Amino acid sequence: MPNEFSLKALLAGDRAEFARLVDTYSSPIYRLGLRMLGNAQDAEDVLQNTFLNALTHLTEFEGRSSLSTWLYRIAANEALMIIRRKKPEVDLEDAGADENAEGLKPTQLVDWSALPEDELLSGEGKEILDQAIRNLPESMRIVFLLRDVEGLSIRETAEALNLTETNVKTRLLRARLFLREQLSRYYGERFIRESEEQND
């Protein structure tokens, strides 16, 4: 993100600068909360708690990561804390993350990549993508959201989630293949349906 903030001003209690920080990161953080938790109220809690925590702990920010990575780290912790509380059975450590791509071998081999964007992004196409992201296991979803939706680097994602870069790469690959498989299943079935309708 191109925005730069004056840490000096923030530490000095410059409220205009803090408001600018909030406006810059409130949408990505709200989005992260919404996609991790699936409802608007929890997403709002993540958003508010993230900035309240940031305000309280700003003096502890050591600059080892960027300010944005630090904010994402707080937001991810908030979201994961809510998941732990609401769904204690979820495996957030992802014990299988160190496995290789075996088991994620693509089974759907229809090429839908040339479909026009308006078809992929509107109505049913958009819903299928949203549903596929919701179906991602949480430990993969958070990596995918930070890396591919919000555009953090592998290193920043690792810093935000306190994971190794290798672990981030493994989870990212699994997440991408999982989503690809789900979308391909949908478009494969749709192509068959359309071809049958044409033949009727």
Added chain:
Amino acid sequence: MTEHIHDNCANLLGSLSEYIDGALSPELCQEIEKHLAGCENCRVVLNTTRRTIDLVHFPENQQTVPADVRERLFKRLSLDDYLNPKSE
């Protein structure tokens, strides 16, 4: 499909993310592209994975914070004076 080609497909799958992100050495990229030229299944997997990643970047999939949520956030942070206009 021979066992040799199967191994190459598995290798490509393991490197797929890093290939898409441009994080592999030119030598490895060359090796992957050589395999892709002769393997339609892997080309489909690559194209559809790339497209999947592209789709989440479109504005239609980038929800912004609703105005009422922003307003409550600013009030909670005692930033009411900065509610308007929204800074860019």
